[in-house]
Amino acid sequence: MRRTIRDVSLPALRRAIADYMRSEGCDCCSDRNAHAGHKRVLAELLDVPPYKDGSGCDFGLFETPRPAPKPRTGVLR
Numbered sequence: 001m002r003r004t005i006r007d008v009s010l011p012a013l014r015r016a017i018a019d020y021m022r023s024e025g026c027d028c029c030s031d032r033n034a035h036a037g038h039k040r041v042l043a044e045l046l047d048v049p050p051y052k053d054g055s056g057c058d059f060g061l062f063e064t065p066r067p068a069p070k071p072r073t074g075v076l077r
C-alpha cells in the first residue's frame with residue numbers, strides 16, 4: 001500500500017468530518033449527493049485509496065476489525 005507523509009490541518013479535517021456528518025443525516029434529512037462529495041473530501045485528506053473499479057473509496061481498509069459473527073445454533077424463532 002502506498003504510504004505518504006503529509007500534514008493535514010486539524011481545522012480542515014474537522015470541517016470535512018462535520019460536513020460528512022451533517023449530510024449523513026437520517027431518513028428525513030440525509031443529503032445523499034452532498035454526502036458522496038463529503039466522503040471524497042475525507043478520503044483525499046486521509047489518503048484513503050479508491051476502489052479499483054472507481055465506485056468509491058475503500059475506507060474499509062482502515063476500519064476497526066469486527067469479531068466474526070457467532071454461528072447460529074438452536075432452533076429458529
Ligand SMILES: [Zn+2]
Pocket residue numbers: 025026027028029030
Ligand atoms: Zn433527519
